[in-house]
Amino acid sequence: MKNPAPSPPPEKPARKGALRPALLAAARTLLDREGADAVTIRAVARACGVSHAAPANHFADRRSLLTALAAELFADLAETMENALAGAPQNPANKGFGTARLTAFGEALVAYGLAHPERYRLLWRRDLLDGEDAALQGTMDRLYARLLEELSALPLPAGKDPETAAVGLWSLCHGYISMRLDGNFIARRDKESGAPRHSAMIANYLAALAPQAHPA
Amino acid sequence: MKNPAPSPPPEKPARKGALRPALLAAARTLLDREGADAVTIRAVARACGVSHAAPANHFADRRSLLTALAAELFADLAETMENALAGAPQNPANKGFGTARLTAFGEALVAYGLAHPERYRLLWRRDLLDGEDAALQGTMDRLYARLLEELSALPLPAGKDPETAAVGLWSLCHGYISMRLDGNFIARRDKESGAPRHSAMIANYLAALAPQAHPA
């Protein structure tokens, strides 16, 4: 049974302390394919070819495993959003009000949610996650701060609280994604603009922030 | 052991076919107190003082029980919303654009969500509910249709799709509630108007629908 050769036999578990990332990878696959319910400790262990209690050495409990996964996913989302912002034009320094960057922000958020339903859902499953987790909390806060930063860079008209505007944009996107993922709205196009409904929705919202609406 | 008296002994289960409503009532209590996770078939049975398999005669499975409960809750919500609309002023027939009724709609929705976290959450837990259920589906559709009806009664400016406006308002409220219930936003007041943030948010959104914004 014992292999005297010192070279690692090419088994499934890659020798070193590689079980933890393997568990997270398996969890991610399971999540995408069958949803958060299917991400059980035992199923993840099975997928990695280890015993049902092996994960306990890396994650105290199921909540801890899912929280670590969610932290990864949130980092992915944050990166996606950052890329979207990087690709958006800078605000015109003097020309006043540009909503291109906020549009990019909202569109990227909705796109991610619709593209990765189970991942997006998990991010907000507070019953499954440890809300106190520093990594998770930190990434979320940073993303929100990023939005607030973009909004504060704009010359909002008097009477508009930038924080209310930020909460509004986020709520709008989050609500739309949630409803769509729950099968409640249908992917349609705006009857007037012909754009996807969520795009028109975001555009309408952002136009309202501008000092003066410019009607067609 | 056998009681020859024909009068019903005053035990917990009220004699007749009263187990079904009793189960639903117990489920509601459990939901409010400990969340949807705690609403298990066995826990509900325990609360009613019956055996763990008794509920099977009234609900095929857990999903069926939760769906029936959610249908009740949705009906409650619909009634609350209807009352809110009934209390709102009629639209001025000639004076053009009145957002009072839409405001009432949004405010009532948010108020319900914040007041009954677990109930509101359950309504959208598609993983726990039977989305095909006619009663559930019907109540939801009617509520959305009601919103659309209110919106269609308004003279939206050219270039605004009423359905996009409806989806937007609903998304805004739903997203805000969801975030709040997940502990992500904090109850604050709008820095400018001094109103609760969600009120300012809704007001801003609705003002944007009007043909012409009237700055202060």
Next chain:
DNA sequence: CAGATCTTATTGACACTGTCAATATATCTC
């Protein structure tokens, strides 16, 4: 190199869940 220590994995158990099958007990109808 040998021994001790720390990390990691395994096995087995417990309580809890949903769900099914077989059984018993009401209640209603004729």
Next chain:
DNA sequence: GAGATATATTGACAGTGTCAATAAGATCTG
């Protein structure tokens, strides 16, 4: 009352998270 129907009980099974005891490997120490 007798049969039929609706409802409740008991017991079992597989699945889950989690804990304790054990075993094996790696790593550090001398």
